[in-house]
Amino acid sequence: MATIDNNLVNGLAALVLxxxxxxxxxxxxxxxxxxxxxxxxxxxxxxxxxAYITGYSHIYIVxxxxxxxxxxxxxxxxxxxxxxxxxTKEVEPSVNTxxxxxxxxxxxxxxxxxxxxxxxxxxxxxxxxLALSLAVLLIxxxxxxxxxxxxxxxxxxxxxxxxxxxxAISITYGMPLIVELGIFFDVLVAVLIxxxxxxxxxxxxxxxxxxxxxxxxx
Amino acid sequence: xxNLPLAIIQAVVLVSIAPLVTGIIRKLKALLQxxxxxxxWQPYYDLQKLFRKDSIVxxxxxxxxxxxxxxxxxxxxxxxxxxxxxxxxxxGFLGDxxxxxxxxxxxxxxxxxxxxxxxxxxxxxxSSREMMVSSxxxxxxxxxxxxxxxxxxxxDLSGIANTLATSGWELVVPSLFLGFGAFFIALLAENxxxxxxxxxxHLELTMIHEGMLLEYSGKDLALMELSSMMKLVLxxxxxxxxxxxxxxxxxxxxxxVALGLLVFALKLIALVVVIALIESSMxxxxxxxxxxxxxxxxxxxxxxxMSFYVL
Numbered sequence: 241m242a243t244i245d246n247n248l249v250n251g252l253a254a255l256v257l258x259x260x261x262x263x264x265x266x267x268x269x270x271x272x273x274x275x276x277x278x279x280x281x282x283x284x285x286x287x288x289x290x291a292y293i294t295g296y297s298h299i300y301i302v303x304x305x306x307x308x309x310x311x312x313x314x315x316x317x318x319x320x321x322x323x324x325x326x327x328t329k330e331v332e333p334s335v336n337t338x339x340x341x342x343x344x345x346x347x348x349x350x351x352x353x354x355x356x357x358x359x360x361x362x363x364x365x366x367x368x369x370l371a372l373s374l375a376v377l378l379i380x381x382x383x384x385x386x387x388x389x390x391x392x393x394x395x396x397x398x399x400x401x402x403x404x405x406x407x408a409i410s411i412t413y414g415m416p417l418i419v420e421l422g423i424f425f426d427v428l429v430a431v432l433i434x435x436x437x438x439x440x441x442x443x444x445x446x447x448x449x450x451x452x453x454x455x456x457x458x
Numbered sequence: 459x460x461n462l463p464l465a466i467i468q469a470v471v472l473v474s475i476a477p478l479v480t481g482i483i484r485k486l487k488a489l490l491q492x493x494x495x496x497x498x499w500q501p502y503y504d505l506q507k508l509f510r511k512d513s514i515v516x517x518x519x520x521x522x523x524x525x526x527x528x529x530x531x532x533x534x535x536x537x538x539x540x541x542x543x544x545x546x547x548x549x550g551f552l553g554d555x556x557x558x559x560x561x562x563x564x565x566x567x568x569x570x571x572x573x574x575x576x577x578x579x580x581x582x583x584x585s586s587r588e589m590m591v592s593s594x595x596x597x598x599x600x601x602x603x604x605x606x607x608x609x610x611x612x613x614d615l616s617g618i619a620n621t622l623a624t625s626g627w628e629l630v631v632p633s634l635f636l637g638f639g640a641f642f643i644a645l646l647a648e649n650x651x652x653x654x655x656x657x658x659x660h661l662e663l664t665m666i667h668e669g670m671l672l673e674y675s676g677k678d679l680a681l682m683e684l685s686s687m688m689k690l691v692l693x694x695x696x697x698x699x700x701x702x703x704x705x706x707x708x709x710x711x712x713x714x715v716a717l718g719l720l721v722f723a724l725k726l727i728a729l730v731v732v733i734a735l736i737e738s739s740m741x742x743x744x745x746x747x748x749x750x751x752x753x754x755x756x757x758x759x760x761x762x763x764m765s766f767y768v769l
Contacts, residue, residue: 244627250769254632258761265754338753345760352768371768 245293252286253369255279256406257348260379260399264344265337269328269391273318276395280310283402286369290409298417299409305424306405314398314431321435322391325442333386340386344379351375358411369410377403389448390438394431401427461547461710468545469538471719472695476687477501479694479730484658486734501687505680513676516576523673526572527681533561534688542616543695544718545707546623550616555603558615558696559596562648565689566592569682573670584669587745591654591666594752595647598640601759605637606700608766615696619703632769633762638701640758642729645693647752649686652737654748664742691726698725 259279266272284307291299322328333340351374359367377400384396401423408415415423438448445452481498488495515523540558542548553561570588573581607613609629610621622629647654650667660668667686674682699706705725707718743751 247627247630247632250765251632251635254636254761254765254769257765258636258758261754261757261761265750337750341753341757345757348761348764352764368769372765 245289249286249289249293250368252282252289253372253406253410255282256286256402257372257376260376260403261341261344263383263395263399264340264379267329267337269322269389270319272392272395273315273322276318276398277311277315279399279402280306280314283406284311286406287409287414290413294413296413299414301417302414302420305420309424309428310398310402314428317431317435318391318395321438325439325448327389327391327442327448333388335386340382344382347378347382348372348375351378367410370407373403373406373410375403376400376406379403388451390434390441390450391448393450394434394438398427398431462549464545464547464710464715465539465549468543468548469535472538472541472543472691473535473688475726476684476691477505479691479726480687482727482730483734483737486731487737490734490738501683505684508680508683509677511676513674513678515678516578516673519576519673522568522575523572524678526568526575527674527678527685529568530565530685531681533565534685534692537561537692538688540615541692541695542619542699542703542706544722545710545715546616546620546699546703547707547710548616550614554613555607555615555618555700556600556613559599559603562689563592563596565685569670573673576673578673580665580669580672584666584672587666588670591647591748591752594749595644595755598752598756598759599644599648601756601763602637602640602644603700605633605759605762605766608763609633615700619699619706620708622701623703623706623708631766633766634701636758636762636765638697640755640762641697641701643751643755643758645690645697646733646736647748647755649690649693651733653740653743653751656742664745694726694729695722697729698722 256279259275259282262275263272263279266275284303287299287303287306291297291303335343352371355371355374359370380396380399380401380403382396383399384393387393387396405423414420441450441453442448445455478498478501481496481501484500485495485498536553537558539549540553540561542550566588570585573585575581603613606618606622609631610618612618612621646652650657655666655668656664657667659665671679671682702725705718705721707714
């Protein structure tokens with residue numbers, strides 16, 4: 241019985257990591273947002289599984305919030321922004337797709353080596369997930385660095401946040417509820433503000449390529 | 459517990475259903491595109507017709523062109539003996555997964571050589587493209603296979619199928635799914651399906667696999683076509699038995715073999731439907747975009763191996 245639970249948790253964690261790789265591989269905005277929604281859904285289910293196994297009821301609330309906010313609301317907002325400013329495709333990222341994927345794979349290996357000592361001494365049932373969550377975090381950072389459009393960079397940030405959330409769940413079964421609520425509110429407001437910001441970038445430069453922001457001088 | 463007659467029956471079944479699987483894919487594709495389509499037995503009629511015709515070989519062609527159809531067919535027949543499809547009682551102990559991968563590599567190598575042999579421009583183009591695709595996809599296949607070999611502790615395919623099929627839920631781990639995904643993309647690439655190649659086209663600029671068969675006719679063409687169809691079925695069988703063999707017959711009783719046959723038929727149909735859906739809903743990728751897809755396959759396989767160690 242325990243192994244089934246474990247396999248389920250591990251499987252969902254692997255799905256979250258897989259979604260991060262899918263983000264690196266995809267070029268279309270709509271796909272990127274959908275993949276992010278899927279990743280958040282997997283993360284919410286992972287949290288629900290952990291809640292079920294450990295019996296901590298506050299994790300259920302966190303799981304529900306993850307699914308409602310990150311898998312439904314934020315993708316809705318991002319889609320709305322995209323439709324308003326009519327952007328569908330990412331410009332060619334600064335590193336091409338095959339090399340990005342290979343670099344992401346290398347990042348996953350780095351994450352594994354860095355977290356291995358921690359995993360050895362860990363006691364929680366989900367300790368193995370830590371390596372994957374660090375990998376998701378690094379890949380989110382990598383997406384933010386290599387993509388040029390503002391929206392993809394926002395999604396990179398959200399993916400990093402997902403990685404952090406998964407790390408918190410995996411080591412300590414989640415942060416205290418009040419902290420989690422604060423983070424959710426933070427993320428939501430951040431997305432709203434960045435949405436407005438994206439409108440302004442589009443309005444000023446007629447493009448979402450953030451490299452144009454270097455032209456800002458006073 | 460290898461039963462020689464059963465292993466041979468299994469190989470015969472794999473050979474004889476190969477054209478049927480291709481026929482079903484074509485029929486499904488036609489139905490999805492609101493066409494009536496040829497009957498699912500059409501590939502058999504085609505092969506029958508081709509086998510009755512003489513083959514014509516170019517004056518410039520050497521012995522390579524003559525022997526290639528036989529080499530390819532032999533490689534596939536050997537592979538059919540090694541692959542467990544509906545029963546784990548195959549001759550897997552004679553050759554493990556790595557031998558199997560190299561049998562497929564031999565098939566491809568000779569086909570590419572024969573395409574160069576006749577000296578036609580399209581053959582050369584086809585073989586250079588095929589080699590490009592295979593150089594990226596072969597590491598992915600090996601890596602995907604290693605993930606399941608690591609999990610079960612053997613590289614013998616019937617051993618893998620046996621271990622997985624007789625174990626319970628504790629072996630249903632993420633690396634199986636990741637490896638299956640990687641292998642499925644590799645399957646599409648190896649068997650010249652959309653989005654890597656379009657099996658229905660003879661359009662000069664895009665073809666990969668068909669370009670290599672242009673010089674063949676008559677009996678030789680029939681052999682090449684049949685071995686390509688067999689390759690598809692073998693890949694489908696490996697995909698199921700290496701990653702999700704549940705339902706395969708592990709005992710020699712009549713009941714378990716019958717169940718194995720039924721489950722195998724259902725599994726084949728499931729993948730065939732997926733292939734038909736992909737072929738109807740996706741366009742063929744541009745050649746220079748292909749490494750993107752193929753690297754995805756490699757990364758999936760890599761993650762499968764990694765998640766075996768991490769999780």
